[in-house]
Amino acid sequence: MASDYASSSLTELESALKLKNVQYFVTKRPWLDLYGINVRPVAPFGSVSRKPYVDPALIHRSLPDELLYEVFARMTPYDLGRASCVCRKWRYTIRNPVFWRNACLKAWQLSGVVENYKILQSKYESSWRRMWLLRPRARTDGLYVSRNTYIRAGVAEWKVTNPVHVVCYYRYIRFFASGRFLYKNSSQKIKDVAKYMNFRAAKAEAVFSGHYTLSDDKIEAAVLYPGTRPTVWRIRLRIRGTTDGANNRMNLLSLVTSGVNIDEVNGPGEDILGVVESWLDDETHNPDVPAVSHQRGLTPFVFVPFEEVETSVLNLPVDKMDYFVPG
Secondary structure (H helix, E strand, O other): OHHHHHHHHHHHHHHHHHHHHHHHHHOOOHHHHHOOOOOOOOOOOOOOOOOOOOOOOHHHHHOOHHHHHHHHHOOOHHHHHHHOOOOHHHHHHHOOHHHHHHHHHHHOOOOOHHHHHHHHHHHOOOOHHHHHHHOOOOOOOEEEEEEEEEEEEOOOEOOOEOOEEEEEEEEEEEEOOOOEEEEEEEOOOHHHHHHHOOOOOOHHHOOEEEEEEEEOOEEEEEEEEOOOOOEEEEEEEEEEOOOOOOOOEEEEEEEEEEEOOHHHOOOOOOOHHHHHOOOOOOOOOOOOOOOEEOOOOOOOEEEEEHHHOOOOHHHOOOOOOOOOOOO
């Protein structure tokens, strides 16, 4: 009986295995139809291919590679980054080091061409694009804005109520690659100030110009307030970013105002930073204007591109946003 049961079990097992194998080979597998079919990728710009390839995109068939190169050469680095997300061909084309070399030499023109090449080889593996993403710089395509708020007690009315006011004011800085910058302290919104943050601004707009230096991620700048008692406004900043290459935040390390002699200043366009660069924080050259190290109004700066000055949240009034956290 046991032998008969064992033989029948083996027979059933063999038949089950055969059925399983048959079902395995009979089962339809659609991905097997893709075997032997080669999917040709888009050839990068400047590559040589044996077979002619017709790009299905209309813009690539209508626009030669030479004209596409000229279009990219006239775009800003941030626009190039957005364009590289369009398709693979644009991504390969935009990785051309010529685009990033021109952007780097323009952004760090104060360092000089020779020094930039030395930094490129020693720190960034001879990659201009890597240098653009990782090396700190002051952005010139917008405004750095510091939004400061504080509470001020109002005048008591009829000794019944004690009003409290929330005061909001802004510090605006616009950098230029030439080593100059513009500064304005105002209660006006960004969308109103951005219109005249240039060297053609009228004197009534109270836009002051100065000079700055960049060393690694540190910025040292100075502005001269003209008048009967000339005052120097000195500031130290540290550049940082929320992502690689953003450089959209600046921490305010110190803010000092001190007096300067009239004999030391030839005019408002003089490089005042060269005069006060070696001064101490408590140093002043005019006894009527003591040196003051300010401890208030040191909110970090946030970068706002020119195309976003109308829609930035920093334009919101105090009743809708009493305090802004830069992050």
